[in-house]
Amino acid sequence: MRFISETRLDDGVLEREFTLGEIPGTLWTPGSAPAPLVLMAHNNGLPKAEPRLVARARYTAARGYAxxxxxxxxxxDRPRSAADEQARADLRRAMQAGxxxxxIFESFIGPLxxxxxxxxxxxxxxLLSLPEIGGxxxxxxxxxxxxxRxxxxxxxxxxxxFFAGGYVPRAQREEARQVTIPLLFLLQWDDAGNPRQKALELFDAFGSKEKTLHANLGGHTGTPWFELEDGCRFLDRHLK
Incomplete structure (x- = not known):
């Protein structure tokens, strides 16, 4: 792992860009160490610099997490194949057309x-080899x-x-029954891009004995900010 940039933010969080072979990433760490680690991925592999992901990451780091x-x-910035570009275009077109x-989703997201x-x-x-991260x-x-997975x-x-979950490949829908860790599942009730019934069925399929569903009115990007606070309290219960 090679760090290529470093920025100290106003709240004391250290933001560092890194590369690991061909993998580019970002790590945010709080002032206290060692800190529990949170892996944060945006839906279906959108860029790590996506503003909503960055905002969630910075808030969570300020709460004491790496x-x-x-x-x-x-x-x-990672190269895309012609097949990837075509699959993305087909998916956008189909969703816009209803x-x-x-x-299309299965053939694209499954391999991803x-x-x-x-x-x-x-x-x-x-990450777990770094002294500032303790799990x-x-x-x-x-x-x-x-x-x-x-x-x-x-x-x-x-x-x-997890956020939403209406569209999940068949393999992961089956694997959901094997998931037994504590879960917090967020659902936007009016999310046109994530069918509500499929999301509810997925939540029901999880094998976890402790699983919580939070449903809020609004579309895909309308998740209330207080859910981020609740999400950190959920992490506090299980990681600290």
Whole structure:
């Protein structure tokens, strides 16, 4: 892991960009150390510099957590194949037209999850070797399919917070039954991009004995700010 930039923010959080082989990432750490770690991924691999992700990461770090995110293959500044570009375009077109998107989503997101999981595990190995990070580890993000797979294959993850979850590949819908860690599941009731019934069915499928569903009125980007505060209290219960 090689740090390539460093910025001390007004709230005392240290923001550092890093590279790990071909993987670009960002790490936010609080003034106190060692800190529990939160892996934070945006929905379906949107860039790590996406403003909503950065705002959540900085807030969470200021609450005493080390927070890390990386760009998935084909996202951010990472090169995209022609097939990736076509799949993204097909998905956007179908959603805008109100057409069925399940098969397009399946063919695009399924392989993206398969590529992303080993990269997140490699990143986790490197992060936990840093003296300022002490574990345990949580997951928080809108990329629910990735979070499900990580929760199943990565025993170091002790709790997870998911956003939405209407569209999740079939493989991860099946794997949800194997997820047993504590969960906080956020649902925007009027999210046109995430079918409500599918999200409710996914929540029901999780095998966790402790799982909480928070549903709020509004569209995809309308999650109330207080849910971030509640999310940190959830992390406090399970990571501190």
């Amino acid at each position: 927070v890390a995110t990386i760009d998935a293959s084909g996202c951010g 057409e069925p998107v399940d098969e 999850v398969e590529k992303a999981v080993p990269e997140w595990q490699t990143t986790l190995d490197a 345990p580890v949580g997951y928080s993000g809108g990329w629910t399919a990735l979070g499900i 990580l929760a199943v294959v990565e025993p170091r993850i002790a709790a997870a917070g």
